[in-house]
Amino acid sequence: MEQQTQQQIEDGGNNQAAETNNRWAPTPPQLRILKGLYYDKGFKYPTPEQIQEICLHLKQYGQIEDKNVFFWFQNLKARERQKLKEFRNVPVGGSLDLNFGSTSSTSTDRSIDLNFGSRVGYGADGSIMEQRGEYHQEIETLPLFPMHGEDILGNMKTTSEGGSGYGGGSRISLELSLNSYGDADMA
Amino acid sequence: MEQQTQQQIEDGGNNQAAETNNRWAPTPPQLRILKGLYYDKGFKYPTPEQIQEICLHLKQYGQIEDKNVFFWFQNLKARERQKLKEFRNVPVGGSLDLNFGSTSSTSTDRSIDLNFGSRVGYGADGSIMEQRGEYHQEIETLPLFPMHGEDILGNMKTTSEGGSGYGGGSRISLELSLNSYGDADMA
DNA sequence: TCGCTATGAATGAATG
């Protein structure tokens, strides 16, 4: 694969171990919020606008970029699905099936790259470049965060990109308390 | 990060291997089979279905889960790549032996060399370094274990197992093991 | 007992 072009790791012989830790690591508050969104609210398909919204909110708990949020959701979804696949308890269902050969395997398909419309690209600086597609999510304006958190008021943008004119007025911030769930602390 | 708190996260399944603690350790037969697959057969990219197949086969030699097989392959691939990358710059004048000397193989197995894909490696210094014909999974039912004994490395061991067959479809009963998402902060 | 090494496990990042 060509993932090796992700960044220039090689120093040309002089491995200076002072690599700036370029990999984002979620801080505990960030993780708590993200997990709350995913598990508690079932929020799994954030739009790019919502990603920005989430990211903006999480910035007060540590450095974070849009793509981190994007990848976080992608990875979590992928790994949950992967676990369902790998640890799949085969539905023996009372029938001890050792009669292979007759029943063809229809469940062994891998995804055939179905035409997935929305694809979000990122520039070199991490800037989001959304290409509008269709989002298969069931929520339209999920109230992600209350506007009165800590200090996001000054930087709050109305998530109104000039040009992404799909559906007028895509504001995301509404009133809803997020810290209602009580996970993330097994004290 | 949260890896610091990854002490014994996965215990969701039924770990009855209580003598060895949470972390899986391959038994010698398991390790022999895995290495045989990897080195002798060049089998490095198992699909989830094949992982289940391997895991099911290895279960007779000790407790093992799908994720163990999955991680085993992932780690082995990653660390070989890492070694190759390090040896490029390390001022080692001598020759550190990469003992991959496993040449005896493929005795009673139908050949599975679908030499079609050529992965061009990443030349960190601008040169193509390796081009190994991958047996990338295009095969439907790879005969991972041609017989129900281990014959991969050429030595036959009197292994009497239940004769569990591998069908085209993966209908194998596995135990479920998921890690809880309960977070804990880093001290 | 302490330090090192090998390696299982986890996850961010990326590609297709």
Place this chain on the structure above:
DNA sequence: CATTCATTCATAGCGA
């Protein structure tokens, strides 16, 4: 969305 790479954490095993 599936798959893979890269990096890191954590720990068992071992030697001094």
